[in-house]
Amino acid sequence: MSFNYLQPGKPAVFKDRFTTKVTECIKPYESGDRGAVGILGLPASKSSISMSMAAEAPQAIRKALGSYSTFSATKNHDFKDDVLIDFGDVSVHPTDVEATLDRLHVSVGEMLETEACERYIMLGGDHGVSFPSIHAFQKKFGRVGILQWDAHHDVRNLDDGGRTNGTPFRSLIEGGVIRGEDLVQIGIRDYSNAAAYDDYCEEKGIHVYTMDDLDQQGILQVVEKELQRLADQVDVIYLSVDMDAVDQAFAPGCPAIGPGGFTSRELLSSVRAAAMHEKVKAMDIVEIDPSKDVRAITSRLAAHVMLRFMYK
Amino acid sequence: MSFNYLQPGKPAVFKDRFTTKVTECIKPYESGDRGAVGILGLPASKSSISMSMAAEAPQAIRKALGSYSTFSATKNHDFKDDVLIDFGDVSVHPTDVEATLDRLHVSVGEMLETEACERYIMLGGDHGVSFPSIHAFQKKFGRVGILQWDAHHDVRNLDDGGRTNGTPFRSLIEGGVIRGEDLVQIGIRDYSNAAAYDDYCEEKGIHVYTMDDLDQQGILQVVEKELQRLADQVDVIYLSVDMDAVDQAFAPGCPAIGPGGFTSRELLSSVRAAAMHEKVKAMDIVEIDPSKDVRAITSRLAAHVMLRFMYK
Amino acid sequence: MSFNYLQPGKPAVFKDRFTTKVTECIKPYESGDRGAVGILGLPASKSSISMSMAAEAPQAIRKALGSYSTFSATKNHDFKDDVLIDFGDVSVHPTDVEATLDRLHVSVGEMLETEACERYIMLGGDHGVSFPSIHAFQKKFGRVGILQWDAHHDVRNLDDGGRTNGTPFRSLIEGGVIRGEDLVQIGIRDYSNAAAYDDYCEEKGIHVYTMDDLDQQGILQVVEKELQRLADQVDVIYLSVDMDAVDQAFAPGCPAIGPGGFTSRELLSSVRAAAMHEKVKAMDIVEIDPSKDVRAITSRLAAHVMLRFMYK
Amino acid sequence: MSFNYLQPGKPAVFKDRFTTKVTECIKPYESGDRGAVGILGLPASKSSISMSMAAEAPQAIRKALGSYSTFSATKNHDFKDDVLIDFGDVSVHPTDVEATLDRLHVSVGEMLETEACERYIMLGGDHGVSFPSIHAFQKKFGRVGILQWDAHHDVRNLDDGGRTNGTPFRSLIEGGVIRGEDLVQIGIRDYSNAAAYDDYCEEKGIHVYTMDDLDQQGILQVVEKELQRLADQVDVIYLSVDMDAVDQAFAPGCPAIGPGGFTSRELLSSVRAAAMHEKVKAMDIVEIDPSKDVRAITSRLAAHVMLRFMYK
Amino acid sequence: MSFNYLQPGKPAVFKDRFTTKVTECIKPYESGDRGAVGILGLPASKSSISMSMAAEAPQAIRKALGSYSTFSATKNHDFKDDVLIDFGDVSVHPTDVEATLDRLHVSVGEMLETEACERYIMLGGDHGVSFPSIHAFQKKFGRVGILQWDAHHDVRNLDDGGRTNGTPFRSLIEGGVIRGEDLVQIGIRDYSNAAAYDDYCEEKGIHVYTMDDLDQQGILQVVEKELQRLADQVDVIYLSVDMDAVDQAFAPGCPAIGPGGFTSRELLSSVRAAAMHEKVKAMDIVEIDPSKDVRAITSRLAAHVMLRFMYK
Amino acid sequence: MSFNYLQPGKPAVFKDRFTTKVTECIKPYESGDRGAVGILGLPASKSSISMSMAAEAPQAIRKALGSYSTFSATKNHDFKDDVLIDFGDVSVHPTDVEATLDRLHVSVGEMLETEACERYIMLGGDHGVSFPSIHAFQKKFGRVGILQWDAHHDVRNLDDGGRTNGTPFRSLIEGGVIRGEDLVQIGIRDYSNAAAYDDYCEEKGIHVYTMDDLDQQGILQVVEKELQRLADQVDVIYLSVDMDAVDQAFAPGCPAIGPGGFTSRELLSSVRAAAMHEKVKAMDIVEIDPSKDVRAITSRLAAHVMLRFMYK
Ligand SMILES: [Ca+2]
Ligand SMILES: [Ca+2]
């Protein structure tokens, strides 16, 4: 039997026949599928130093994506034919954080092994997820360069609390997964990091840009200059977007909010500029705690960041 | 390819191997299916006199259902084998309220025509949805008796605003769909109705119980007495649960909240008592506006009401 | 020129021709007016020990009153012909608390001098407003008996902070305005008062009932017994309803909330019982801070308390 | 009798003798009145595609207006002698959206027939109100040019849902009320519109400026250039301000919020620039849902937009 | 130098000279101290199945305690001379949940070794903290009987997620720390547990009382009967108060809220009854997530529960 | 006895051995102490015209300070050796506003008499605290110049409400404490002040810069020019930061919020520029009402403002 106004098991949504929603272009992965961008949720935040519900972000960002269409007026292009593949969310372990990191690593690797997509988006979770994720990319593609939007260095020592959301880039460097000179950090903020870790960055050759540096040199100029530099030395570039790089007025839903960061327009234009680069194959978006957000503003911004990455 | 920790396109949920969640027992209707209870969303609230987002309730209540299991300790029974069939939500019209009422009526009728289930739950929406819903039951089953939990009579005149959430029982009586003596209202509150509509109820033979009446006569006693009376004269009994019958402390998410209503335990026990009756075949739950709720308390209570109806 | 759908300067409100709202029966006082109940706002809360926005309550309660009708199903009576007179809100002094107390006293007195109404409701503000208000009643009517719903004695010493919301009944007794034996306190809670003030109450002959006492003796029984006792010795009885006597689940908008108090139904029935007494001529409702409330639940309860007092 | 600190029926407000509040200059219209600007509320949002409480905005914006004074430091002028006339809010129909649109149309027309003011502000409601409002202006004044601040084109097809908040400019063009070339849209955002409607705009000659276009050409430059163009071809210019043109950080209370829009300062300066133009006679402000707002931030911004329009 | 109105480094608090606040009686433990009750924070919630911020509860409950005084009107006694000793909060491990459980166990043990107090209160954290805490009591005192207020059995299998907040009593039984017949569960709710775990409880001889059982047998009667039974067979009795035993209206700040539980008065009176028993030496309060609470209602209730335990 | 994971009486906090938190450098004043910056809380807001909980700000800002470290990446300097001295909060009078102002004045004076620090930060409270605070500086240091960030002049007449938060600079000028030409106001906004007070400023020679003036002349340019001018004529410069100078999107927690103000980056850079000046010895931060804030965004911004002042 068929129904006039019902689709069993489904919520009813208004459909304008001429509008394609981004979510209409997302399909669950099935063996053999090919698509433009793969999406994977890494719902882990028990590695956070302060208590965080960032594990709920992958679903919140996907929901926010539901209000966007596939048409870019700026590019005058409708991306409705770009297939997006959703690999789902990794099932994490309730009590074993190391096991969770391992599951994340395995899952990103398995996704890459499908070779289903040209580029990938990983949705955290806290910043701790970048370590297993980037590690998987390194295994698959070789030398990885990283452009990191962040107020913080995230190179804390591993002894005081294990692999937390404050340590991913330390883990990557110490583990020999990446080299210091292949890491670029933009948006680092005053009074938000320790001197010792600033020293560590210098020692390891990490390129660090504070908000003041960006004000003076221009965000887009820095992004382009550094991508070019990285491109010459690495096999693949990975964008790691910690949303707390953004000013708290524009991203109130991060665990560690503060004033003096990027505006929403600065974030969007810099991600767009970076995503245009040939060697950029991956992006993660981390550190959104939906339970702390206001009207999902931060998840909406993250969803828009995804669009800037996906549609180029 | 198969994955270790991923189900493509799905959020990851912790699974305890010995626990069956209610939502695991719900399946979308497919032709030929048979089940214990059918569930249908009636996401319409543009008929509300005051602005209401009650249209968002069917999804909110289903989500709340997700945290319940199938085991009743009181009955010492696991209802995991009871199949629940989800007919989805009716697609409403954005601007034509009458067309929406018609779609609701058609859809409830189509669901009943499947004869898939023994009993049905309709999730509003505002109370305006009860008119088309009960009308469909009357067409299918004959004379309908109604037990209505409500602070309000909902028999307003139709001239001042058309068919609003203040008129469903007036519409049913004036339209000859039900008889006054087949309608029982419990939980009517002082200073929440007009004298003229109290007179109307009396005139039509509606049985009305105020909170004071219930205090004196006992809620369960009234419910049982009236169900027995109705059973003698009707073909089928329909429960209509307006959540604003409940005290605002226990159901803060209704548009028209106030003090002096049912406690959560009084609501649950009275619905359970009513649901046990042979002739009770249907229930609607209406007037929850999730945007006004606190931690989904009202939707959680509604989900528990569903359980008391479904599992008997 | 006249308009079809406009009343210049007014918000549009849905009007059901058969429903009379309580607010339709309220008129601003004009010289010579007579009415059943007078309403006066005492928007003062700078006397609160802890910071409080209770000064915003008179407007919040009046707004909550707007959703009630004039018909009592229990009494089967429509009170639409009872004229209610609104004397407005007292203009308080921004920085001089003593001047504010004086203005409250003068204003209550001026209202009483109009002899416009049989009974009066004063809307606080914090409990500090009861001192000037009751003082005005004493000047006009003679010996005043008081029935106070409260978790607290409010007989703190005056030296540690002047006339705060913790001192009104001390001020009344020390000032010779009332006698200890004319004051009855119901709902006093454990761990919410000092031993010294319990002693003070005993010394002055104040009749004190804790929540435990009420559980054992019955709220309505206590109210009736004490009103009868007071009636024999005073000229007029004044009800003073501190909303924090109510459990925090039912009145979350009080500055000093806590568990273990009255339910909404206990408050409403006890106020109704008290209001029926001949000698009860006045009531104040205090200690609602609308900025802390949830969906105006506490103001809605206060408005219902007003109805129980006004319509008898 | 007169009172010392009371104005019966009125809330008490602190009065600084040297400060004139904007609200002190607003009076309800009476026959024969003349004023600088007329204000009319169009509290309709049942035409919204997604559920919206925008109908509550006219009262929220008026309340926000209450905290502003009449003095502009920039212009060094006190506008306290400018009379503002409040025509009230249109009484909408609870269930008949088309009837509501008709009432809005009739009411704007009746207001214009009074010829009481030189310029007018209409407060929505959702964007659906602009169709009946602009239609009334066209009937009274002839050819109308429109400058629209919006993230969206609002030229959806009329078949999928009737006249919603997504269709006003389609309705105006299809109904022959305005010409495509007389419509200018600024602030259009990527991934927020369909390709088909972008095509429609081009086809009809609508001038469209995306956020990127504005970044490159300058907001004020675009506004001035387009106003000049419109002025040459139309009789009157109407500003239509959909608040969702503003970035979600500055206007969190719109139903369809998102990142990447105007800052508050960009909105205010562009409205001020437009309002200075001779032919600009009207403005509407739409798509604020006060129930979703944070501390009335969006209504406060809207009130400031009114000031920029009213006082020139 | 001394100051008139300043105490360097301290916030200023209003002091009524006759009132003793509970917090004035709490002192940090120093070697050799003796007191009536010891307080210890167990701020761990990374063992929660669903994400939880319950780790923030010890500080929230202590803050709520700050508004209570030491005087019980019911007992007519001022407990200001009862010394309360605060052992602080256990420093948990950011990423190693098993290490955290070990630290909790060690710390409770170290506290007991001080023999500083007669009785102890442990503040969770999620319910996972009860396993290491009770284990420490068993080591120190021998056979432990437990009275558990809870909607849930908390005897899940340990394989599906390790030692979570769903497993403490399973861990205790499987680990031979307690015997099934020494565990009493009150407040178990329908549709909130699995049949398999109900079977497990029966098998192990755990005494289980559902809300329905309590309604029929009386809460206080059950508590007294079971304490007497336990007292005959154990060395010490431990109360474990999972706040989600309380109805969501009275305890909205628990991770797993729902309707149909205890009222605040039922919880307080049953804890008071239990605390009076000679063999009751310890209590934990768990499962409050302050980030989800409304005006700290749940923490305030927990603080009152502490008072009922401490002062007998 | 010592504990492994406990510090009695203290909450547990994660400690990274290489990170110094600002709060670790703050110590309560003891006689003879010397430090870089003194901090004093002025928790008074009963002088506010509209009801305000700004009295809670000193504790909220201190708490926000707790998440910052001592290292400035921009200056490449770790300020961990700068001693910060906390003089605590002034104990205010619950009901006597004038007495409170006097206590503030006495306390600031006593702090200055210690000569413990080179520079001082006073945390309001409402803007009324600046009068007694600046008065104390004038007594100690002589002629005081003031740079005031504010949307408002705060030179209201004293007759309509006494010394409110709208009068501090009037009080200072009328009382002969400062001269008009020694006061600079930046960020003054349209429609937020009265013409009479604009005239007053002109008359007294106050230098006033509206947001428009700053847009045109450059904020940093204005700040530097005016500091230089002041430096030539005064003994000491005092910064008075009313947080409502900031746009409501960046500082939602002020009582009098509005659009069109400073961004967070503009505030931070202008305070940093001012703080660098030799003669700047003091700063107050006022008009934050934590009860109205969103995720403590405004307090976090205020804490960052402190850092910009403290560390130079
Ligand atoms: Ca990071
Ligand atoms: Ca970060």
Ligand SMILES: [Ca+2]
């Ligand atoms: Ca109803």
Ligand SMILES: [Ca+2]
């Ligand atoms: Ca109802």
Ligand SMILES: [Ca+2]
């Ligand atoms: Ca009181």
Ligand SMILES: [Ca+2]
């Ligand atoms: Ca009280």
Ligand SMILES: [Ca+2]
């Ligand atoms: Ca629009």
Ligand SMILES: [Ca+2]
């Ligand atoms: Ca729009």
Ligand SMILES: [Ca+2]
């Ligand atoms: Ca539990």
Ligand SMILES: [Ca+2]
């Ligand atoms: Ca539980």
Ligand SMILES: [Ca+2]
């Ligand atoms: Ca100011």
Ligand SMILES: [Ca+2]
């Ligand atoms: Ca100001």
